[in-house]
Amino acid sequence: MNCLAKRVGFALIAAAVLAAFAFAPVPAGLDRPGMLALGLTLFNITLWMGNVVPKPIAGLLVMILLPVLGVTASLGATIKDFISSVFFFLLAAFAIAAMVRNSDLPQRLMGLLLRWFKGSSRLIVLAYMLASAIISTVMSDLAACALFAAVVLAVFENPDLGLRFDKRFMKCVMIGVPIGSLAGGIATPIGSSSNFTMLELLFQTNGMEVSFFQWMVVGVPIAVISVLAGWAALCVTFRPAPLTCEEMDALRSACGHLGPLTAKEWKTIALVTAMFVLWILTSYLPGLDSTMVAMIGMVVMFVPAMDLLTWDEYSREVPWDLVIMLGCLMALASALLSTGAIDWVANSLLGGTTDWPAFGILFMMGAAIALLRAFVPSGPPIVVMLTPAMVALAVNTGIDPLCVIMTMSIWAQITFLIPAIDALYLITYQRGHYTIFDVLKFGVPLTVVLLVVFTAILPPLVSLAEVL
Structure with missing residues (x-):
């Protein structure tokens, strides 16, 4: 099937799905607006699957159809749900990413870790994983991965060096x-666009607020365990050979000889540190919230004497397609909530689990999301579609909603299964150094082990976070 025929076919399927929800009998416990909200959700997903139009355009079409079909009162009301605090937080988070990328700090961090870990091939693998995780706490996972992959590939695929690294x-x-x-993105609310989106949805559905510091109390240990467990699984599965002195020198030289920190880099470190301190203080200072801190920090980057970013540098860093898509999904999520469609789905599909122990429910959630994530190229769509239903289930079963949010954050972001699907893995997968089977070989057992570990430790970590 050629590309155009495929797109037209999926467009017809999407239209048929929406028509079915528009004219089918309404089940008990749901009304027609709720039925149409669910239909628009599947309509949107079908458009994505067939690449009928770009994802942001599909989202905008759904926003138009919400008031046209009577799901929301007006387009103006729908747009208000699009422009949420998530929108402005994302704009500021991408400014932080652009500022860090605009410096040599990632390369300096990599060089420092390589000096610490010396010539052990296994520790060098850990160094690259730790560096990408640390940088990913303040910039997008995709950008962090692309940055460090480029540094490594400049050595691995440079024929002029005359080196043949162990495969x-x-x-x-x-x-x-x-x-x-991916693991670093779990550590902080700004580490991934999914995290702050979930916090906003948690507040909308449950009225629960989670501070920046509370998130880190849970997220940092989870991120550390993910990195260490992934590293151990890789080394046990593939047993990398020791590096030669020439290979080690080549890896170090890729980080460059950068000299002392520049004034611009000192200002970048100072601003990021100040923002982290203020984010932590949002728990104790009334009137100060995470979005406000992020926006203040973004403004400071551009003021005279700081000049940490130009507008062109910032514009190139912002993935506007993701920003628009998430805004549209937030508007759809609001419609699903206001019509009661989410509660109906939670009761219909998950009601049978209400008598399960908390461990079983959280494990089931994690396993379902991990399996779904293996076939979805990014986490945000999963997060927006599933978070309200998962939070509703938590409330009905007496589980702390933050446990559910962190389960979503872990398994909607990190995956050890099929790299050819994930947008972030594709940065390195397409270079041909590993196969899908290589990832599955260690990824399947690692996923099962971490499902058990994370399900067991999340409740005590969440309890600690809420006490502090």
């Missing part, structure tokens, strides 16, 4: 960098 070592690094980038 098992290259395999470990090329898989490890995406894992580190």
Whole structure:
């Protein structure tokens, strides 16, 4: 089937799905607006699956159809749900990413870790994973992965160096960098666009607020465990050979000889540190919230004497398609909530689990999301579609909603299964250094082990976070 025929076919399927929800009998416990909200959700997903139009355009079409079909009162009301705090937080978060990328700080961090870990091939793999994870806490997972992959590939694929690195070592690094980038995104609310989106949805559905510091109390240990477990699994599975002195020198030289920190880099460090301190203080200072801190920090980047970013540098960093898509999804999520469609789905599909123990429910959630994530190229669509229903289930079963949110954050972001699907893995997968089977070989058992571990430790970590 050619591309045009495929797009037209999926467009017809999407239209048929929406028509079915518009004219089918309404089940008990749901009304027609709720039925149409669910139909528009499936309509949107079908458009995505067939690449009928770009994802942001599909989202905008759904926003138009919400008031046209009577799901929301007006387009103006729908747009208000689009422009939420998530929108402005994302704009500021991408400014932080652009500022960090605009410096040599990531390369300096990599060089420092390489000096610490010396010549052990296994520790060098860990160094690349840790560096990508640390940088990913303040910039997008995709950007962090692309940054460190470029540094490594400049050595691995440089014929002028005359080096033949061990294939098992290259395999470990090329898989490890995406894992580190994904894991680092769990550590902080700004580490991934999914995290702050979930916090906003948690507040909308449950009225529960989670501070920046509370998130880190849970997210940092989870990120560290993810990196260390991924590293151990890679080394046990592939057993990378030791590096020669020439290979080690080549890896170090890729980080460059950068000299002392520049004034601009000192200002970048100072601003990021100040923002982290203020984010933590949002728990104790009334009137100060995470979005406000992010926006203040973004403004400071552009003021005279700071000049940490130009507007062109910032514009190139912002993935406007993601920003628009998430805004549209937030508007759709609001419609699903206001019509009661989410409660109906939660009761219909998950009601049978209400008598399960908390461990079983959280494990089931994590396993379902992990499996779904293996076939969806990014986490935000999963997060927006599933978070309200998962939070509703938590409330009905007496589970702390933050446990559910962190389960979503872990398994909607990090995956050890099919790299050819994930947008972030594709940065290294397409270079041909590893196969889908290589990832599945260690990824399946690692996923099962971490499902058990994370399900067990989340409740005590969440309890600690809410006490502090």
